Amino acid sequence: MFAQTFDYTAPKTLDEAVKLIGGGAKALAGGMSLIPMMKLRLAAPEHLVDLGRIKDLNYIREEGGALHLGATATHYDVESSALVRSKCPLLAETAAAIGDVQVRNMGTLGGSVAHADPSADYPAALQALEAKIVLRGANGDRTVSAADFFVDAFTTSLGEGEIVREVIVPIDSSGASYQKAPQPASGFAMVGIAARVKKAGGKVTEARIGVTGLTNSSFRATAAEKALEGTGGSPADIQKAAALVAQGADANSDIHASADYRKHLAGVYAGRALSAAIGRAS
């Protein structure tokens, strides 16, 4: 399988890349989604700009009480980073659940986010973490929340000529967990739920639930979050909240799972994610 012919540039600086992308070129990061699409001729960019040689995009660091992850940090970088594992274990847990070893060695955080596959794993975690996504365009940086970034299937609020530069996630003391029902062959999430919970005085003071795979775009299940906040987080409280996760969702349906089954899975996996998160909340 061969892709349509294209021109290839591998710039060393972000400015150079942004200039080329502003001129209509397509960004290539790990290529774990783009290259299969090009081989199947679902995508036929005329010019690829490989971000893989830009050192300024490949980092994971702590800064101002948050973790900053450069766009080309691979899933393996994220899952194996001591910093991410200790300061934001939810993100490391989510990265470890993506695809397989070879995919995680190449695939990148920025690439996955920009591609916005409705069954991708990261969006659930980024929604639950209320992450910020920094975009770089010709006029400099612009920061958007994960909630505003993911718009629809394969559609984000990235503007013409913009690329994802970094992802910022908070460091806090919440307990969290990512649980997914993987499609058996591809590993993509038929439904994936990221839960993040804070507890104080025996009560859940804050709950955040990110959902992926269920609908065209990831989202936060705010009704379920509200139902859990203020409760003691008992199994019955969790069940009540989990039952609200898929309420009113325009669920996707395909050969792997019908809409009704996906909604059922969302409740089951929300229950698992919330139980684990509450167990980990101090």
Place this chain on the structure above:
Amino acid sequence: MKINLTINKKRYSHDVEPRLLLVHYLRETVGLTGTHTGCETSLCGACTVELDGKAVKSCTMFAVQADGANVTTIEGIASDGKLHRVQEAFWNEHGLQCGFCTPGMIMASKQIIDRNGTPSEAEIRHGLEGNLCRCTGYQHIVNAVKAAAAAGR
């Protein structure tokens, strides 16, 4: 486009089309046919090679992306006529039948024990999720990885 890379400790330099996949470059341009082309959709893992120490699927990567890199294929892991301990273990434990998936299985297995000298059975199975075998039912492959890890201790 001109690319320069090291494959199995040997330097290569070729002019390639940007759309040439790494697996086709290795097999057809360089002549290293040990790396197999299986599903070509990044599911089966038969094309797994090491790129700067990381196991990657060479069917889902353009050769130009490997410019300047250090690539190791199945042909490059034995040394001085002595099999790599993962190869030895696949032989001893009957970790293959038809052998089609084996080059990729061995490269993925090598990644597992390079990163973790004492992998549990669950960790081995997790590490092999990107490789498919239609013959063995995986049990002998898992045994081979265990044996290879033990041989390295």
